[in-house]
Amino acid sequence: MLYQIVSLLLEVVTGFLSGACLLRLYMQYQRIPMSARSGNPLGRLVFALTDWIVLPLRRVLPSVGALDTASLVAAYLLQLAEFGLLWLLAGAAGGLFAVPILAGFGVLRMAISGMTGMVIVYAVLSWVATQSVVADVIERLVAPPLVPIRRVLPLVGGVDLSPLALLVILQIAAIVLGHLQAAALMAF
Template identity: 70%
Template sequence: MLFQIVSLLLEVAASVLGGACLLRLYMQQQRIPMSASSGNPLGRFIFVLTDWIVLPLRRVLPAFGRWDLASLVAAWLIELAQFSLLWLFQGLAYSYAAVLILACFGVLRLVISGMTGLVIIYAVLSWVQARSAMADLIDRLVVPLLAPIRRFMPLIGGVDLSPLVLLVLLQVFSIVLGYLQGAALL
């Protein structure tokens, strides 16, 4: 029981912090302004939550084009810390190489679950026609993922089913990722 509680708390903390690092990476890649003066309500929160780990990493990891490697490595380090603590808590039950592999797959799971959440929020906001700074931000984050699907899938009766297709694809990727993780740990 204690292991389950510790595991849950570590998972929540790693998901919030790692997800914030990945959101920072994606927002910067999409060139979404993140300052408070830009009207982005989420940008300042992401900066405050991630600056402590991303800024020191930036001193040694330069950006790769539009990709902020420091944010990506920060997400991986947070996942690595989570799995390392669980590894120690379990009494070194398996090799540390497995922990390194689990951290990589943890980052990929964060990407899939984060995108799934964004698409669901996007779909709900599209139904209620909410116009706000947050709705515009979600739109800018999700539309690049929907654009390739929309090229091949027309509106059906005036309804855009591309978010549903993207959600199904994300679930398929999640299943494949689970199998790949299992194979990598053998």
């Protein structure tokens, strides 16, 4: 029981922080202004949550083009810490080699979950007329994966089903990722 409680708490904290690191990475990749002057409260929240780990990593990890490698490595390190602590709490059962593999899969799982959450929020916000900065940011983050789907999937009765199609694709990706993770761990 204690292991389950600690596992849950670790998953929530590291999931929140590593998700914020991935959101920082994606927002910077999409060139969404995140400074206090931009009026983007989501950007300010992401900076507040991630500056403590991303800024020191930036000193040693330069960006590669538009890709903020420090944010990506920060997300990986947080996942690595989570699985490392869980491995220790489980009595160091199994091989230590599985921890970095699980951390890599954890980052991918966080990316899929984060995009899923953004698509759901985007769909809900599209039903109501809102002129908030957060709605604009969410729309800019979700639009790139929706564009190719919208090219293939026409409007049905005037309704855009591309968010639903993207959610199905993300769920399929999560299933495939789960099977790849199980296969990778079985191989060792």
